[in-house]
Amino acid sequence: MTCTPVYYPFLHVGKDARIDTLAIPHIYQEGRWTFDFEEMEKQVSTKTKIYILCNPQNPLGRNFTKEEVIKVAEFCDRHQLVLVSDEIHCDLVFNESDQAFFSALNLPEKLRQKLIVLQAPSKTYNIAGMGYAFAVIENPSIRKTFCATRGHTLSEINCLAFYAAEAAYKHGEPWRQELLSYLSKNRDTITQFVRSELSGCSIPDIEATYLALIDTRSAGMKNPAQYLEKDAQVWVNDGAAFGAPDHFRFNYGCPHARVLEGLDKIKASFDRYQR
Numbered sequence: 099m100t101c102t103p104v105y106y107p108f109l110h111v112g113k114d115a116r117i118d119t120l121a122i123p124h125i126y127q128e129g130r131w132t133f134d135f136e137e138m139e140k141q142v143s144t145k146t147k148i149y150i151l152c153n154p155q156n157p158l159g160r161n162f163t164k165e166e167v168i169k170v171a172e173f174c175d176r177h178q179l180v181l182v183s184d185e186i187h188c189d190l191v192f193n194e195s196d197q198a199f200f201s202a203l204n205l206p207e208k209l210r211q212k213l214i215v216l217q218a219p220s221k222t223y224n225i226a227g228m229g230y231a232f233a234v235i236e237n238p239s240i241r242k243t244f245c246a247t248r249g250h251t252l253s254e255i256n257c258l259a260f261y262a263a264e265a266a267y268k269h270g271e272p273w274r275q276e277l278l279s280y281l282s283k284n285r286d287t288i289t290q291f292v293r294s295e296l297s298g299c300s301i302p303d304i305e306a307t308y309l310a311l312i313d314t315r316s317a318g319m320k321n322p323a324q325y326l327e328k329d330a331q332v333w334v335n336d337g338a339a340f341g342a343p344d345h346f347r348f349n350y351g352c353p354h355a356r357v358l359e360g361l362d363k364i365k366a367s368f369d370r371y372q373r
């Protein structure tokens with residue numbers, strides 16, 4: 099089980115494992131995207147084994163509160179699910195002083211019994227090419243199963259990647275602070291632009307990540323990613339892959355001037371579409 103829209107590989111890992119995936123839509127409540135616990139309770143069954151959480155959420159940009167994470171963990175505990183918490187965007191939370199990231203690693207012990215936490219420096223420090231990521235698994239039996247699934251072909255992390263990750267985590271904090279303030283400017287620009295210039299489109303308040311999911315349904319635009327790629331020559335992600343058709347995902351992890359250029363091209367393209 100996972101909640102959508104979500105980072106699209108979550109919707110396919112079930113196929114790799116030859117198991118079914120239950121995708122429960124997130125709900126928009128009191129001005130933010132959150133979990134539809136009622137629906138999750140309705141759909142969970144004794145066949146359900148794993149819940150995959152994406153926190154901070156790609157593509158919704160939520161930094162879930164401690165209360166929300168605890169509620170998810172209690173749900174998993176109640177139904178004996180392994181909770182997999184993908185926290186790869188956890189160092190990309192804006193306004194950390196208002197709401198610090200709450201890692202599932204900080205859950206009370208009872209709720210950490212069947213927990214796998216995934217993290218990596220690849221997003222924040224832009225070192226995805228190093229291929230370094232890690233899982234924190236306290237439960238020895240789950241850890242053993244997890245390690246066994248890598249089989250005989252998945253290679254070890256290379257030496258250079260260990261040094262890169264160590265350097266990022268040990269010395270990267272001033273850089274991360276600069277990055278967050280740069281990204282928050284991009285986030286504000288795109289948020290204001292969508293709300294004031296792209297009539298009928300909507301964008302949620304983004305608390306984390308460098309990704310924005312834009313809803314084009316009220317603008318009457320179908321398959322916006324396909325249209326924008328052709329008409330505006332702007333490559334955005336198709337929301338359908340995340341479980342959000344007629345949405346597109348804009349990546350603003352790039353120079354401010356590039357964000358503005360992309361938004362201007364998108365606006366011109368929308369104007370042509372609506373004419």
Ligand SMILES: Cc1ncc(COP(=O)(O)O)c(C=O)c1O
Binds near residue numbers: 105187218
């Ligand atoms: C939620 C989430 N998990 C995992 C990944 C994969 O990251 P990497 O391949 O750098 O480990 C991504 C990349 O977009 C992501 O957004």
